[in-house]
Amino acid sequence: MDFEFIVKMVSTVSVAVIGWIVAHYFTSRRDMANKRREIQTQYLIDAYRKIDGAIEPVQFSKEWCESLQSSFSDIQLFGTNQQIELAHEFAEILLTQEKINQNILKSLLHDLRADLRSELGLESTDSSIGHIRIHETKNT
Numbered sequence: 001m002d003f004e005f006i007v008k009m010v011s012t013v014s015v016a017v018i019g020w021i022v023a024h025y026f027t028s029r030r031d032m033a034n035k036r037r038e039i040q041t042q043y044l045i046d047a048y049r050k051i052d053g054a055i056e057p058v059q060f061s062k063e064w065c066e067s068l069q070s071s072f073s074d075i076q077l078f079g080t081n082q083q084i085e086l087a088h089e090f091a092e093i094l095l096t097q098e099k100i101n102q103n104i105l106k107s108l109l110h111d112l113r114a115d116l117r118s119e120l121g122l123e124s125t126d127s128s129i130g131h132i133r134i135h136e137t138k139n140t
Contacts, residue, residue: 040078041119047071047079048112055105075108083111 050071054064075087086108093104117124 037119041116043074043078044112044116047074048109048116051105051109051112055102055109075112080111080115083108083115086111 047070050067054068054071072087072091075083079087086104090104090108114124
């Protein structure tokens with residue numbers, strides 16, 4: 001065997017192995033970032049839905065309280081600084097007042113919606129957020 005041939009083979013194999021390692025490293029990082037973004041987005045979507053349901057509660061049921069507590073935790077974990085500040089402001093007011101301050105919740109919903117729409121690549125919107133509550137009526 002020719003020494004020159006061996007050097008060419010070793011260098012070719014080395015470049016291929018190094019290329020594979022580098023590609024694997026960057027693919028792994030991209031996959032982790034995508035998964036992290038996917039989890040964060042899902043939790044914030046869930047928090048958005050729960051807060052939307054808490055805007056005008058019929059009553060302060062156990063489920064309502066648990067839903068709001070869960071949303072508060074999710075926002076502290078995955079939210080932006082502005083969202084966390086709004087959640088804290090709402091919590092402080094909730095502790096000192098009997099009536100829910102809907103303006104803070106609506107501000108939080110607007111901020112969550114803007115962040116989620118941006119993350120999902122959707123068009124930004126300044127439209128107001130509407131709420132609908134349908135309650136079962138009992139026929140007597």
